[in-house]
Amino acid sequence: MLSSPRSLRIVAIQGSARPNNNTAKALALVESQFSQNADIDFSIINPAELTLHVPGFGVSEDARNVQKMVKEADGIILATPEYHGSYSSTIKLVIDNLGFPSALAGKPIALLGVASGSIGAIKALEHLRSVASHVGGIVFPGPISVARVNTVFDEEGRLLDEATGNLVRSVADRLMDYIQRHICPAHTLEQLVRASAI
Numbered sequence: 361m362l363s364s365p366r367s368l369r370i371v372a373i374q375g376s377a378r379p380n381n382n383t384a385k386a387l388a389l390v391e392s393q394f395s396q397n398a399d400i401d402f403s404i405i406n407p408a409e410l411t412l413h414v415p416g417f418g419v420s421e422d423a424r425n426v427q428k429m430v431k432e433a434d435g436i437i438l439a440t441p442e443y444h445g446s447y448s449s450t451i452k453l454v455i456d457n458l459g460f461p462s463a464l465a466g467k468p469i470a471l472l473g474v475a476s477g478s479i480g481a482i483k484a485l486e487h488l489r490s491v492a493s494h495v496g497g498i499v500f501p502g503p504i505s506v507a508r509v510n511t512v513f514d515e516e517g518r519l520l521d522e523a524t525g526n527l528v529r530s531v532a533d534r535l536m537d538y539i540q541r542h543i544c545p546a547h548t549l550e551q552l553v554r555a556s557a558i
């Protein structure tokens with residue numbers, strides 16, 4: 361008899377702490393996509409709820425908890441807004457609280473960026489890719505960039521643009537596909553065996 365496989369753990373780091381931020385609205389779509397798979401344990405690290413210090417001012421209890429979550433994750437989503445032509449200082453603060461060496465080392469990482477401008481979060485994602493690779497993450501090609509994000513969601517977070525919504529949701533599918541093919545083939549095989557036994 362097969363023992364129950366553990367859930368795959370996916371952790372998203374939300375790079376905005378602004379009230380009603382668009383990064384959180386995009387991550388809500390990713391969350392709804394993951395929620396269709398009972399084998400996935402998805403959680404979002406929201407810096408607005410955490411006490412995180414800049415380097416040199418100690419390691420908070422929240423930082424230790426976040427490090428543990430990231431270390432135990434099978435895959436990571438780094439979601440950033442574009443601020444002044446780069447990723448947010450908010451997501452860098454979370455990354456700086458992940459330890460040195462970083463808890464991101466060796467983790468499959470998908471990148472998601474949102475921006476109000478028409479060229480999207482290209483610069484933010486390029487810079488974030490560099491940092492995520494530098495700390496040892498396995499960063500996927502093809503980051504997802506959302507342009508004119510203020511037209512994609514309304515104030516309440518309702519999706520106004522289904523095509524862009526599908527693009528954002530694809531982050532979840534691509535991350536799962538990679539993890540199942542390359543990181544957890546045994547887990548995938550067991551799921552297939554179970555499915556064929558039904």
Ligand SMILES: Cc1cc2nc3c(=O)[nH]c(=O)nc-3n(C[C@H](O)[C@H](O)[C@H](O)COP(=O)(O)O)c2cc1C
Pocket residue numbers: 376377378380381382383384441442443444445446474475476477478480509510
């Ligand atoms: C400090 C700051 C800097 C910004 N810089 C840019 C920028 O360089 N390019 C851009 O397209 N939008 C820029 N914006 C607009 C944001 O991309 C937009 O407000 C987006 O919704 C921010 O994501 P958030 O709502 O998740 O914080 C900036 C916004 C802020 C608050």
